[in-house]
Amino acid sequence: MTTTLTTGLARLADQASRAHPYPLLEELREASPFTDPASGIVVVGRRADCETVLRSPRVSSNRLGAGITKVPQQPNLMNLDAPDHTRLRRLAGKAFKPRVIERWRPRVQAIVRELLADIAASGADSVDMVSDFAYPLPVRVICEMLGVPREDHPVFEKWAHSIAFTIDPQLVPGELTTEVERNVDEARAGFVGYFSRLIEERKREPRADILSELIAAEEEGDHLGERDLILTCVLLLVAGHETTANLILNGLLALLRRPDQLRLLRERPELAEAAVEEVLRYDAPTQMVTRIAREPFTLGDHEVAAGQPLLLLLAAANRDPRQHHEADSFDITRGDPGHLGFAAGPHFCLGSVLARMEGAVALDAFAQAFVEPRLDEASLHYRPHVSVRGPDRLRITFQDIRLDTLPAAGTAGESEVGHG
């Protein structure tokens, strides 16, 4: 047995792989599909195999008690199968329609402007783009969308960070520490208490926020119950926070390492959406997802047994040369996205429209406003998460910040982001 088949997942779980996982992901993809002997997980890395599994009725997303994640899961959208999933998704999807999300664009632009104005006002010529830009943006956006007041954002950020571990797969048995588990329990309890109160308030007095949309969502007389509402709100925070921060950070990193691409984006701001698609492909913010086999089936020439967990390496699939030309190269003009950055099939990311919009606004503003930005490579450091992977420190130096290049300050506050 080759070392890829025996130690591949353990190496992937190792923090030493976090900054440059792609050579190992390539090895795993080319050896896949195979069963990791230590964990019993079926590793799936090729683009076509990942898509087959994501769309297959032979696999389940029900990871409750399946032991594939580091922390026990909750029965939210991500962990349900049809018909429960279909029902919940239809109701929650009403709050995430493109036209509902598009109304938030001016607010997202205004938050980006505020963050850049704060950096400029500090007078510094260097900044940590994690703490001062990429993290505060999605947490402010989703908190405002859910109607969480500003003074409560810091505690939400802390809880969301703790709870991000719940998405991580358990690649090496017994990896979990009691401290992580305690933090997750504390965050879950905190969210439940907080949202129970907020939901009661919104039921009495609806506002122009996503929480009121979720409460009002109706399909043939069916509504989201209290427990589903709370679990959906928690999921939205978890699924939409670190992922979007990593999309922005992975984008900044790729652009800073390829000054020709940064120049191109500055000269042609209409490429911002394409740049986001390329980041989702080239350095996927969600590197992998998991499934459980409901029944035995064959994938390529590999037999999958009923009950076996599967690990789909989306980040490896996105660089599969069978699908993408010069797959290891970052090119914002490639125009053949076809990536699995948001997965595929019934669990395709519910927040993709919001993530794409936030990503495009942020990357565009970065390219336009920062004069001579340079990456401080020595500062770069990654969080421990293996799936929702991204930096927790990324410093840049710059000559100036030109706020005059940004769109005029947004006018759409809550009052203008209405229902309908």
Ligand code: HEM
């Ligand atoms: C760049 C940012 C994002 C990335 C890369 C991303 C990625 C993903 C992926 C890969 C899945 C599929 C999980 C699976 O199949 O097991 C997913 C599902 C989901 N995402 Fe995102 N996501 C992002 C942003 C967001 C945002 C902003 C929100 C909402 C505020 C969101 C909400 C969700 C929800 C609710 C699901 C579960 C959908 C379902 O199970 O039907 N995501 N996301």
